[in-house]
Amino acid sequence: MFKRKSKLLYLNVMIGLIIAVILSGCSGSKSTTSNSHASPQKQEDPGKPQYGGVLKISSPIEPANIGNPPEQVGSGFLHMMAPVLETLGKFNDKGEMQPLLAEKWETDPQAKTITYYLKKNIKFHDGTDFNAKAVKWNIELFQKAKRGEVDGIKSIDVVDDSTVRVNLTEWNSSLNNALCFWIQMISPTAYEKNGKDWAASHPVGTGAFTFVSWQRGVSIKYKKNENYWQKGLPYLDGVEYKIIPDAMTATAAFQKREVDASFYLPVDRVLELEKNDQYKVVTLTTGLGNRENGLIPNSGNPNSPWANPKVREALAYAIDAKTIVEKVLKGGYEVTDQWGPMTGTSYNKDVKKFEYNPEKAKKLLAEAGYPNGFKTKLMSWPGLEHESLPPVYQSYLKEVGIDAEVVNVDTARMYELIGTKWDGLMYFDVITSPDLPLYMERYLSKKAKLYVNIDHPEKVEALIKRGKAATDPETKQQANLELQKAVFEENHMFFPLAITTMPIVLYPNIQDSGFNETYGNVYSPEKTWLSK
Structure with a gap:
């Protein structure tokens, strides 16, 4: 269970404990964090759904825009746009994509096409039709933004008003999920009439709620769509x-x-709130859309020490992930050393383990030409749980001779840096999924819009391409396993620390929200209701 009896130690105690562990030569004890977090079940039948009420949700961060999806590169904000913007499909709790705005779709690997049959009589909030032309326009908007999720599309045909066919240059087994998940449909008319900048702060979609206001740094408000297409x-x-x-x-x-x-x-x-029976904590158990965090070096800068693979390997030995998860993070996290959870279907058990070993880290640094270590920067993202980690990372790095200066940046600056260049180490925070070609391409490939300041090994690029081109599950799984080895054993592209179960605290009268039931940061605002 997510719940822990012991209290989380204050940060100064945490750091003292970590340093004490290091100096004692301890290799770190095994994490006791369970991988069987179960979302609490409803204690009693709430009865039939009731109308009325406003659902209020707090978040420490806000998106840069809420109405221009191609410019919204992070998935952590999708739930904040979900009341207004909808997609062709939606994941179920088994990770299977199910139709939403689409009635169905047909994939043809031989012909290299995906054909979408759309639900009829759906309107955007401005009264214009949601149809095949609108779908084509939205996909092309992503293409113009050079989003990797739509890479490889040769052309788009409007077959009729409710049928659109996507033609590929080569088969891409990840494309249907990418189109159905990432492309939140907006009104072409509203965008073209008012412009890109206006659209960024005025979402016009097909969703169950319409946009009311956005006061930056304060609130985003939506009201009921009286003409919603789901009766x-x-x-x-x-x-x-x-x-x-x-x-x-x-x-x-x-x-x-x-x-x-x-x-x-x-x-x-x-942990403190969960002790109170009047509150409820729901965690993500599906393994879909978990947040993974760690550190990613600026290996794409040839003048950086981190451009040397031995220095990046030293990082893997320098930090004791198990102890950090157990002693600092405590509940709600699981140690990982690859992409996704260690219990996931794409985890490669044959990849070499890099257990905490500061002496090995020092030796690698010496071999790389840094016997006395070096100075670097550690970009930190204040807020969330991030703020407790940089001082701990800093103490571990100092022990092996790396003097890391912690540099705090706000959310806007963070996204600016990961979309361009940063100096030293960057806090790595991504959404993971068993579909490695799709998600690694978003973060670790030459086509990525995030974390671009890294080295891009040709082998990793080739494996991503092979996985996307797979026409059967076995071929794709083999590409997944080889990707794990290439990224984490051969190239040390980033240092993975832990997977979070993304706990959400809520009052138990919130019913049928779908929070953490399928995919992280996705819920069903149209079905949510408040029991009186």
């Missing part, structure tokens, strides 16, 4: 996101019932 839905009168960066303030707002649910609270806050 009888939504149940709520509105959805409101409150932006509360400070964890103590967010916790207090939740306890005072100023918000009904809180995203991204630090683990210590979650």
Whole structure:
């Protein structure tokens, strides 16, 4: 269970404990964090869905835009756009893509086509039709933004008003999931009439709620769509996101019932709140869309020490992930040393393990030409649970001779850096999935829009391409396993620390929300209701 009896130690105690462990020569004890986190079940039948009420959710961060999906490169904000913007499909709890705006689709690897048959009589919030032309326009908008998710599309045919065929240059087994998940449909008319900048802050979609207002740094408000295409839905009168960066303030707002649910609270806050029976904590158990964090070096800069593979390998030995997860993060995390959870279907058990070994790290640094270590920077993202980790990383690195200066940057600056260049080590925070070719291409390939300041080995590029071109599960799985080896054993492209179960704290009268039931950061605002 997510719950832990012991209290999370304050940061200064944590760091002292970590340093003590290092000096004692301990290799770190095994993590006791369970991988069987189960979302709490409803204690009693709430009865039939009830209409009314506004669902209020707090978040410490907010997106750069809410109405221009191609420019929204991070998936951590998708839930904040979900009330307004919908997609062709949606994942179920087995990781299978199911139709939403689409009625069905047909894939043909031999012909290299995907044909979508759309649901009829659906309108955008501005009264214009959702149809094949709109779908084509939205996909082409992603193409113009050079998004990797739509790479390899040769052309798009509007067969008729409710049928659109996507023609590929070569078969891509990941493309259907990419098109159905990432492309949130917006009104072409509203975008072209008002412009890109206007669209970024005025989402016009097909969703169960319509846009009301966005006061940056304060709130995003939506109201019920009285003409929603799913009859009888939504149940709520509105959805409101409150932006509360400070964890103590967010916790207090939740306890005072100023918000009904809180995203991204630090683990210590979650543990304390979970002790109260009037609150509920739901965690992600499907392995779909988990957040993974760690460190990624600027290996793409030839003048950086991190461009040397031996220095990156030293990083893998320098930090004791098991002890950090057990002693610092405590609940809600699982150690990982590859992409995704160690219990995942794409985990490669044959990849070499790099257990904590500071002496080995020092030896590798000496072999790389840094016997006395070197100075570097560690970019830190304040907020979430991130703020407790940089000082701990810093102490580990110092022990092997790497003097890391922690540099705090805000969310806007963070996204700017990971989309261009940074100096030294960057906090790595990504959404993972068993579909490695799709997700590694988003973060680790030459086509990536995030974490671009890294070396891109040709072998990794070739394996991503092979996995996407697979026409059977066996071939794709083999590419997955080889990718894990190439990324983490052969090239040390980044240092993975842990997978979070993404706990959300909420009041138990929130019903049928779908929070953490299928894919991380995805829920069903149209089906959510509040029991009285």
